[in-house]
Amino acid sequence: MQGTLEKARVLAEALPWISRFRGKTVVVKVGGRAMDDAALRRALAEDLILLSWVGIQLVVVHGGGPQVDAMLERLGIRSRFAAGLRITDAVTMPIVEMVLSGGVGKELVRVIAEQGGRAVGLTGKDGGLATAKKLDAVGPDGVDPGLVGDVVSVDATILRRLGGDFIPVIAPIAMTADGMTLNVNADPFAARLAVALDAEKLVLLTDVPGVKGPDGGLIATLDAARARALIAEGTVTGGMIPKVENALLALEAGVRKVHIIDGRLEHALLLEIFTDRGVGTEMTP
Numbered sequence: 001m002q003g004t005l006e007k008a009r010v011l012a013e014a015l016p017w018i019s020r021f022r023g024k025t026v027v028v029k030v031g032g033r034a035m036d037d038a039a040l041r042r043a044l045a046e047d048l049i050l051l052s053w054v055g056i057q058l059v060v061v062h063g064g065g066p067q068v069d070a071m072l073e074r075l076g077i078r079s080r081f082a083a084g085l086r087i088t089d090a091v092t093m094p095i096v097e098m099v100l101s102g103g104v105g106k107e108l109v110r111v112i113a114e115q116g117g118r119a120v121g122l123t124g125k126d127g128g129l130a131t132a133k134k135l136d137a138v139g140p141d142g143v144d145p146g147l148v149g150d151v152v153s154v155d156a157t158i159l160r161r162l163g164g165d166f167i168p169v170i171a172p173i174a175m176t177a178d179g180m181t182l183n184v185n186a187d188p189f190a191a192r193l194a195v196a197l198d199a200e201k202l203v204l205l206t207d208v209p210g211v212k213g214p215d216g217g218l219i220a221t222l223d224a225a226r227a228r229a230l231i232a233e234g235t236v237t238g239g240m241i242p243k244v245e246n247a248l249l250a251l252e253a254g255v256r257k258v259h260i261i262d263g264r265l266e267h268a269l270l271l272e273i274f275t276d277r278g279v280g281t282e283m284t285p
Helices: 002-021 038-053 065-074 092-114 157-162 186-196 224-232 240-252 268-274
Strands: 025-030 057-062 119-123 130-134 148-154 167-171 173-175 181-184 201-206 221-223 257-262 281-284
Touching (some): 057 092, 057 186, 092 173, 148 186, 186 201, 201 240, 221 224, 224 240, 224 281, 240 257
Parallel strands (some): 025 057, 221 281
Antiparallel strands (some): 130 148, 257 281
């Protein structure tokens, strides 16, 4: 009986959030590591399907760094990085595109279909969705990262045509205005889409619980000023810095909230959006 009552409380807690976000756009960025585990993929697919069925307009952007690393290793190609970005040469670029769009993305589409949903795999090249420019130099040493870029414009026509009928699952590959294919970091790619779509939320599924404070405890709610202070004082470090900075850019451009949550936690997406306390860090302007 106690378990049944607890389930009823959870559903009752979710109702006002479902009502509030129905018809709103939520962009979800999924890290490559969250796609490594079959149980997590299935739980994520279930979350996405439920969010779609209650009327939330979903857009999913996925990474795939670990999967690209594994394929390059199998082919005898060493992975190289500069300033956290994969150095992508003419040999590596087709492999990156194959793994992201033909492997990681299609696997998530398959799992969504297996759980009863409908999804379609895309890249930023499809329908002119994302136009990018090449990065010429990154990091303090000014390293040329090769075929790596930043999104400079988004044409969301193809996403609007899909409407609420399909969940778009997008690999962060884009083209320049003259047709050059570029590898784009998934976090800023997702942030650019969230801005262009006037998204209610951008959710970043990561490999950490969220942003932590000076005492090591999880910060449940974080405004922009405090986030900048945490970076300046050295509390936010390493790979969390670009995540927080991308979140700040999205907030400044009009996205209402950004959530940084642990993609290793089953159903983290539902818990963050449909419960009062959430499970990660909610960032606000």
